[in-house]
Amino acid sequence: MANLDIKIGKLQLKNPVMTASGTFGYGTEYSDFMDISRIGGIIVKGTTLRDRQGNQYPRMAETPSGMLNAVGLQNKGVDYFINHIYPTLKDIDTNILVNLSGSTIEDYVEAAERLNELEKIPGIELNISCPNVKEGGMAFGTSCLSAAQVVREVRRVYKNDMMVKLSPNVTDISEIALAVEAEGADSVSLINTLLGMAINAETRKPYLSTITGGLSGPAVKPVALRMVWQVANAVKIPVVGMGGIMNTADAIEFILAGASAIQIGTANFIDPTITGKVIDGIDDYLNRHGYSSINDIIGAMEV
Amino acid sequence: MLDLIVKKNEALNNQYSLLVLTSPDKLPEMLPGQFAEVRVDNSPSTFLRRPISINYVDYEANELWLLVQIVGEGTRKMCELKVGEVVNLLFPLGNSFTLPESKDAKLLLVGGGVGIAPLLFWGSYLKERGYKCNFLLGGRSKDNLLQLCEFEQFGDVYTTTEDGTHGEKGFVTQHSLLQGSNFDYVYTCGPTPMMKAVAAYAAKTEAICEVSLENTMACGFGTCLCCVTDTIKGHVCVCTEGPVFNITKLKWQI
Incomplete structure (x- = not known):
């Protein structure tokens, strides 16, 4: 057994495998399939200050080696999370993080203040990169100024770990990463989905009710890997990599590119036990290559 | 999640096949209305599982029947499966039809x-x-x-x-x-x-x-939130709260 323990900002993870927000529900949906406490960190469904119905159906389209989604942050709001979901999660022996999104800075701050009170939630993932909402979301994450502003305001009220989830829909993702690092982000996670679209040629209609949506799955992996490498070379805080990870080799690639931990997203839909397989696979990889700790391979790409 | 074995794959005509699956172990209890998410291997253009209704269950013969219509590459691959091949299924998923109160009901x-x-x-x-x-x-x-x-x-x-x-x-x-x-x-x-x-x-x-209902979906167990339908309770997942709905719960203009 290699040592898989890894520190990400203020978080201590038992292994570098986390689940990406919006692909793992509140975690408990996966309890039928596996022991979810094995996972290094679970990031629960995007949560907003008030409840949201999300976008109209259809919200999903399969595309080559991936899928587009336009869910639009459907959730019951932060108070519902605190009163009804949190009690079912607080005794699970892993790091449970809440992905937090908002339409205004005030919304982010108010929800973050409430989450700050939860003893068993060690951190938030600040979502400034959701491409599927009309207001807020990605709009905050596509300029250094607004990204810095929202991180600064939330940092004032939120004392636990703050991971900031970055959008790939920008010219230079390193600039945004540096801007949020300067305002006190404990780590950055990337990438959120790439903005895309699909049209049904026969009916001449878009597949999604919103026309555009977020692309995920193996189709985005080369782009994600490149961005993780760029950001890891730019910032000092830990980088959490994601984007189309389907197996152990994909996860290792992200770690070699500079990620200290990884998130598995879309793959959970196809194999709900994939996180356990990747945890075992990383251990096996380290043993095979004679490394004693996950720390030995972070950013260890040989050029 | 189970690996099942193809016992029979019979083309009913050029559009439909009856896929009969079995297992060395006893199949789990299933209810009418429930569905399976079928993984399609060896098809680079098929990424997600395919949700397919449970057509029939023969517990004595330990058989699960899926009626497959060819609509795209994924269902085409399913119709080409050979006897003895292994198929991975997530099942049974979703709710079921409701039993009428009286046996005399029409x-x-x-x-x-x-x-x-x-x-x-x-x-x-x-x-x-x-x-x-x-x-x-x-x-x-x-x-x-x-x-x-x-x-x-x-x-x-x-x-x-x-x-x-x-x-x-x-x-x-x-x-x-x-x-x-x-x-x-x-x-x-x-x-x-x-x-x-x-x-x-x-x-x-x-x-x-x-x-x-058969809305397009990714996961089949309530986490992707893609298959929603509009109900009197707002958007709910067809995969977990359905696929069977009483029409009084839906916002259909009828």
């Missing part, structure tokens, strides 16, 4: 196209429990009417085709069966316009009506 099961799939399992389940079923099955032409012999084992079968090649000519809702008699319960699965017309008939005749 029941109508209306299916269109591949939407007949869950009605065979539901019909067999009802017959086993002493209910009497009327099946009304519709298709574009006789090639789209499937499993008629199987349905006849579980109740009376009526058919319509749009081109008149089998049964009465027209849509299911134009069948003479609906003119004379009223039903207490109507269950339907098929294309949405057909289900809406059936739901309107049920509402007019004050029958209790359940419809089985």
Whole structure:
């Protein structure tokens, strides 16, 4: 057994495998399939200050080696999370993080203040990169100024770990990463989905009710890997990599590119036990290559 | 999540196949209306699992039947599976049809196209429990009417085709069966316009009506939130709160 323990900002993870927000529900949906406490960190469904119905159906389209989604942050709001979901999660022996999104800075701050009170939630993932909402979301994450502003305001009220989830829909993702690092982000996670679209040629209609949506799955992996490498070379805080990870080799690639931990997203839909397989696979990889700790391979790409 | 083995894969015609799966272990209990998420291997263009209704379960023979219509690359691969090949399924998923209160209730099961799939399992389940079923099955032409012999084992079968090649000519809702008699319960699965017309008939005749929806989905167990339908409770997942809905819960304009 290699040592898989890894520190990400203020978080201590038992292994570098986390689940990406919006692909793992509140975690408990996966309890039928596996022991979810094995996972290094679970990031629960995007949560907003008030409840949201999300976008109209259809919200999903399969595309080559991936899928587009336009869910639009459907959730019951932060108070519902605190009163009804949190009690079912607080005794699970892993790091449970809440992905937090908002339409205004005030919304982010108010929800973050409430989450700050939860003893068993060690951190938030600040979502400034959701491409599927009309207001807020990605709009905050596509300029250094607004990204810095929202991180600064939330940092004032939120004392636990703050991971900031970055959008790939920008010219230079390193600039945004540096801007949020300067305002006190404990780590950055990337990438959120790439903005895309699909049209049904026969009916001449878009597949999604919103026309555009977020692309995920193996189709985005080369782009994600490149961005993780760029950001890891730019910032000092830990980088959490994601984007189309389907197996152990994909996860290792992200770690070699500079990620200290990884998130598995879309793959959970196809194999709900994939996180356990990747945890075992990383251990096996380290043993095979004679490394004693996950720390030995972070950013260890040989050029 | 289970690996099942292909016992039989029979092309019913050039559009539909009956995929019969089995396992060395006893298959889990399944309910009519539930579905399986089938992983499609060896198809680079097929990324997600395919949600397929449970067509029939033969517990004695340890068989799970899936009726597959070829609509794209994923379903085409499923129809090409060979006997002995292994298929990975997440199942059983979703809710089920509701058993009527009285065994004397007059029941109508209306299916269109591949939407007949869950009605065979539901019909067999009802017959086993002493209910009497009327099946009304519709298709574009006789090639789209499937499993008629199987349905006849579980109740009376009526058919319509749009081109008149089998049964009465027209849509299911134009069948003479609906003119004379009223039903207490109507269950339907098929294309949405057909289900809406059936739901309107049920509402007019004050029958209790359940419809089985087949929205596109990614996961099948309530985490991707892609398959939502609009209900009186707001957006809910078809995969976990459905696929079977009482029409009074849906916001259908009927």
